[in-house]
Amino acid sequence: MSAETSMTSHPIVEQLTERFVASVIRSSTFRGNLRVLVERSGLIEVLTFLKQEAGYAFLSELGGVDYLGYPERSEGARFEVHYVLLKQETSERIIIKVGVDDPDPSLPSAMPLWGGADWMEREVFDMYGIRFEGHPDLRRILMPDEFTSYPLRKDYPLRGRGERHNFPKITREQS
Incomplete structure (x- = not known):
């Protein structure tokens, strides 16, 4: 039996598939979690529906993945x-996934729906270089502003590219 199976029988997936025919690409379950892959163009509408009408009001995580060279x-x-997303009344979770590609990966910001998306989007931007259109303060959060690479991309060398010179030296007297 495959680890990934179709979830067409789950009520929320059926609602999403019926309502957002052009946006829902596929659905599956993995280790008990519902996963729905959606088109970039319908992302905000799907998230808005899940929050305002389906009761998935809590954004518990927002993260990125780089599949470059994935076998x-x-x-x-x-x-x-x-x-x-979490439905707090029932503790149900749903994972909405959206693909984005080079050369300029970008998605609409979820900040209008969840203020808590602020730092999560900034972290994804800082580590992967994915821009969030409409984000009010999209800037680096973990790396220095002078840092020009994105360390969680698969094409980032394990030993870095010599960026250590970009980090200011802090002596014991300064700290």
């Missing part, structure tokens, strides 16, 4: 951003 992946975008 079992022959199709799809290089990057995926996932939104883990």
Whole structure:
């Protein structure tokens, strides 16, 4: 039996598939979690529906993945951003995934729906270089402003590119 199975029988997936025919690409379950892959163009509408009408009001996680060179992946975008939503009344979770590709990966910001997406989007931007259109303060959060690379991309060398010179030296007297 495959670890990934179709979830067409789950009520929320059926609602999403009926309401957002052009946006829902596929759905699956993995280790008990519902996962729905959606088109970039319908992302905000799907997230808005899940929050305002379906009761998935809590954005518990927003993160990124780089699939460059992934052995079992022959199709799809290089990057995926996932939104883990929680329905607090029932503790149900749903993971909304959206693909985004080079050369200029960008998605609409979820900040209008969840203020808590602020720092999560900034972290994904800082580590993967994925821009969030409409984000009010999209800037680096973990790396120095002078840093020009994105360390969680698969094409980033394990030993870095000599960026250490970009980090200011702090002596014991300064700290």
